[in-house]
Amino acid sequence: MPELLLAYYDVPLESPLKLSSNGHLDLIIPKTTGGHKPYVIGASLNTQYEAESIHFHWGSAETLGSEHEIDNKRFDIEMHIVHRNMRYPDMNEAKKHPDGLAVLAIMYMFGRPNAITRTVNPKFFRGSGPRLNELFPKLKANNFFTYNGSLTSGNCEESVTWIVFAQELTMTKLLTSIFSSIQDSNGGHLKPNYRQIQPLNNRTVFYRP
Numbered sequence: 001m002p003e004l005l006l007a008y009y010d011v012p013l014e015s016p017l018k019l020s021s022n023g024h025l026d027l028i029i030p031k032t033t034g035g036h037k038p039y040v041i042g043a044s045l046n047t048q049y050e051a052e053s054i055h056f057h058w059g060s061a062e063t064l065g066s067e068h069e070i071d072n073k074r075f076d077i078e079m080h081i082v083h084r085n086m087r088y089p090d091m092n093e094a095k096k097h098p099d100g101l102a103v104l105a106i107m108y109m110f111g112r113p114n115a116i117t118r119t120v121n122p123k124f125f126r127g128s129g130p131r132l133n134e135l136f137p138k139l140k141a142n143n144f145f146t147y148n149g150s151l152t153s154g155n156c157e158e159s160v161t162w163i164v165f166a167q168e169l170t171m172t173k174l175l176t177s178i179f180s181s182i183q184d185s186n187g188g189h190l191k192p193n194y195r196q197i198q199p200l201n202n203r204t205v206f207y208r209p
């Protein structure tokens, strides 16, 4: 399995970042200040996939909120960075094709950052010129699982190459106060939003150690 290349992930984005509530709450990824769209290539992807949006899955006080389990372990928070195959003009078209989307998934547990575990930089959400890689400091980006699967909301289209990083990061609970302070267009607060574990249905899951 080739390495995964994260292009322009370390370059400041235009700010402020915008939120869009389209079924679920998405953080729209703008161009960098240099005018480039961050993208990924490598692993089993044979073309460039442009970064479109970010969203999070979380649980409640009683439940963990990740959508993937690794070795039967569930995590507090799972972040998805959604990428569109550049061969397709927009998300609606990309969703119709098995190679339409690539989603990076990163697992977080609540905790305090220390020398080994790293945390999301809360400045990402508040500061100017945020960089995408501030969302996963020191992530071992070449240690991942990958398989062909589906979106986990809406019509769950079978259009996603999943890339699930094996390393668990930490997130301070402070950040969840940001989630819980966000309201949807009806003025409601966001609720736990993870899909239950699904059967593998004979898929092959590849692991890059």
Ligand SMILES: [Zn+2]
Residues within 6 Å of the ligand: 055, 056, 057, 080, 152
């Ligand atoms: Zn998701």
